[in-house]
Amino acid sequence: MSTVTRVAGRYELVRPLGHGAMATVDLAHDVELDRPIALKRLAENLARVEDLRRRFLREARLAARLAHPNVVRVFDVGADDGRPFIAMEYVEGETLAELVVRRGRLPAAEAASLGMEACAGLAAAHAAGLVHRDVKPQNLLLRSDGVLKLGDFGIAAGHEGTRLTLTGTVLGTAGYLAPEQARGERVTAAADIYALGAVLYELLTGEPSRTATSLADLGKEDGFRPPDIAARVPDAPRELAAAVTACLAIRPEDRPSSAAALARMLAPAAEAETLPLPADTSRGATEILAPRRGDRPRPWTRRNLAVVAAIVAAAVAGLEAALVLSSGGNEPRPQPTPHRVAPPARGANAGEGAGNIKSWLQAQSG
Numbered sequence: 001m002s003t004v005t006r007v008a009g010r011y012e013l014v015r016p017l018g019h020g021a022m023a024t025v026d027l028a029h030d031v032e033l034d035r036p037i038a039l040k041r042l043a044e045n046l047a048r049v050e051d052l053r054r055r056f057l058r059e060a061r062l063a064a065r066l067a068h069p070n071v072v073r074v075f076d077v078g079a080d081d082g083r084p085f086i087a088m089e090y091v092e093g094e095t096l097a098e099l100v101v102r103r104g105r106l107p108a109a110e111a112a113s114l115g116m117e118a119c120a121g122l123a124a125a126h127a128a129g130l131v132h133r134d135v136k137p138q139n140l141l142l143r144s145d146g147v148l149k150l151g152d153f154g155i156a157a158g159h160e161g162t163r164l165t166l167t168g169t170v171l172g173t174a175g176y177l178a179p180e181q182a183r184g185e186r187v188t189a190a191a192d193i194y195a196l197g198a199v200l201y202e203l204l205t206g207e208p209s210r211t212a213t214s215l216a217d218l219g220k221e222d223g224f225r226p227p228d229i230a231a232r233v234p235d236a237p238r239e240l241a242a243a244v245t246a247c248l249a250i251r252p253e254d255r256p257s258s259a260a261a262l263a264r265m266l267a268p269a270a271e272a273e274t275l276p277l278p279a280d281t282s283r284g285a286t287e288i289l290a291p292r293r294g295d296r297p298r299p300w301t302r303r304n305l306a307v308v309a310a311i312v313a314a315a316v317a318g319l320e321a322a323l324v325l326s327s328g329g330n331e332p333r334p335q336p337t338p339h340r341v342a343p344p345a346r347g348a349n350a351g352e353g354a355g356n357i358k359s360w361l362q363a364q365s366g
Helices: 050-062 096-103 108-129 167-172 189-206 238-247 259-269 299-326 350-363
Strands: 009-019 023-030 035-042 074-080 085-090 092-093 141-144 148-150
Touching: 035 050, 035 259, 050 074, 050 085, 092 096, 096 141, 096 189, 108 141, 108 148, 108 189, 108 238, 108 259, 189 238, 189 259, 238 259
Parallel strands: none
Antiparallel strands: 009 023, 023 035, 035 085, 074 085, 092 141, 141 148
């Protein structure tokens, strides 16, 4: 008989739901309220980093502010044996990523309807001062009854917040990063609108709007040129193609002014004319800020640099080992003279520092 693992004396683990670089998610049973929940826990190796622990819990509490039908609810936040956790609503269904894999490109009306529901969730988040910053098909959950929910606000950022970005996470979501976000510039709610446009493109075509295989790829300006959705999907309604193209504009101010404004652009193409439109707010998307460009760099900026440096060092060491193993022969090989590489400049602010890291990586790979 297997032993039941209980977290915080209340949540019995049932089975794994997902595992990433920063966290694991399990289906669990809340024994006090007798209901299933999704339990997200910070990875054990990261739980020992005090700055990450505080950030994980703080951002979860920000997400707990939201109560909207199109947003996954956060029920509880805490720590068990030093490992922070978030107890969230369990959504039985599939992600939009799984939906596209299963069905391929969706009919225009269905894609527009899903986009409107995502807009409703984003509008609620933006009204609360939250910028999601990781909108992608994997974080849009389609419940069995057809309701779409926006999830994973664990890396969202409020006005006073920021986000730790691991290299693998960035590359995994490259197709949905707004240009200003990839360049390390100021990020606003307009980045979420760009990401939703990339999701809509994928729903309509069955493939991402752009891909990246390295950190250097993220900064290539031509990679952000908006794809011709009208040519790719000639049967798509003109207003839907125009909405997706507007979302993917390179400049934030050229995108729809808010999630509510985007919902109104999608409405004529949606299959359900009765879908409610989110209320517009007095603030435009470009006025809802993640950390400002001039903010004082936080300690995680230096830690990020250490992570990147460790990845580069490991890659170089692995290459040298591969060369030794594949060289053949038994004669001892001369040891290479150690070469010290100067770290990237820190920069006067977070945006400049991110640009310096990108330039440094390009120089080292060239």
